[in-house]
Amino acid sequence: MIAAAGTSSSSSPLHFIGYFMDHRHQDLGWLWSHTWLSVLPVVIGLAIALPLGWLARRNRFVYPPLISVTGLLYTIPSIALFVMIPPVLGLSSLDPIQVPIALTVYSVALLVRVVADGLASVPEETLQAASAIGYKDLGRFFKVELPIAVPVITAGVRVALVANVSIVAVAGTIGMSNLGQLFTTGFQLSTPTPYYPPIVLGIVLCVLLALVLDGLVLLLNRIFVPWRRVAK
């Protein structure tokens, strides 16, 4: 860490590009782990939330308890969830897997409600029309209900992704290796005088990552919902 301070002479906030160039290898590694830590939990969360949301939509008595439980999970602060997961699952106290598990819990908690509400937004007439032209249960779900619910689900996925990028950085403070490490590094290098480059670089990379992931989801949404473009 002290050697790192030596290579970048300027401590000006704008020197973050130079800092990135000096520590390219490490920074890109952190960016990569940050990316998959942000994306994978949402993908797994969506895979779990889809059947749960479908169940909540089908059986009205499942909806209230499911929404209460997931709401409760979403209430738990991220850092608290990180440290509580290992004892609950019998892992060692600082296991790298605890972060993706915690993020998956959040993603499921957020997306179950979004999926259920998205499916509920499909008009009754559309369902009747689909049944009338011969769609059975599962076929109707995958070919009619789910595609119509995609815009609502997309909105939820965007919220989950952007939130994850910020939460993953929190895991950096308990020593997990991701872009959050830039903040801990910068903080350690800032005594006695401020050393801005790693901190600013971390903020810039996190915001860029959030923007890129958000843009990708919007792009996927356009591909999956082609009729929106035709309607315009």
Place this chain on the structure above:
Amino acid sequence: MIITRVFNWLTDGSNWKDSHLNTGILSQLEAHIRFTGIALAIAILIALPLGMLIGHTGRGTWLVSAANAVRALPTVGVLVLLTVIIAPHFHGRTDTGYLIPTEIVLVLLAVPPILSNTYAGIDNVSPAVRDAAAGMGMTGPQVLFQVELPCSLPLIFSGLRSASLQVIATATIASYIPLGGLGRFIYDGLAQQDYPQMIGGGVLVAALALTTDLIFATIQRYAVSRGITGRFARGAAARDVQSAVLTEPEVSHA
């Protein structure tokens, strides 16, 4: 078994009281509630009037979008950056240098959900209701305070609850920079490899968050008019109102 050790740490009375070496759970809990309370109070003072004004006049909606864009910022990064900028200006045995950046970040986090939900709540009030109020001879401020505000209370409360959770979560991270609060146990436990203390701290933070949300939910239950929640009401009209209220999605927390 780690769970029993966590339980023992939490139930050990000496951990709750201050000693000459350690600050106890009660004092840290008090500090955590204090940081959270200050930030929420400032955020409400800024966001509530502003949201009401924007919703009522329909002008300045760009402010709501701007506030929402703040959410993409990594909280830890902003916290560390502000601390590094502000803390060196304070010397001696005071934590003001850490308190000020923390409160700025907490307010920054709490404003967007309150602002956007207040705006959305007032904006969502049906024009027919607004016209009826004006037709009864109400003035602009009367419409705002006696009609639009009560109608948007469910959304305002959901914004408040979301804000309070984010503030509690982020106040925990403030222990990293280092400030008091319940996060102290998490980061101290981590540094000392005292995992029962670390996990116990996590349990305390979670308990504080759940209790706070429960308190807000209880206040909401009694503050929001039955005519709006549809509680105790029967029939289609009540259901319509409720579904309109439940549309705002929950938002992120740090």
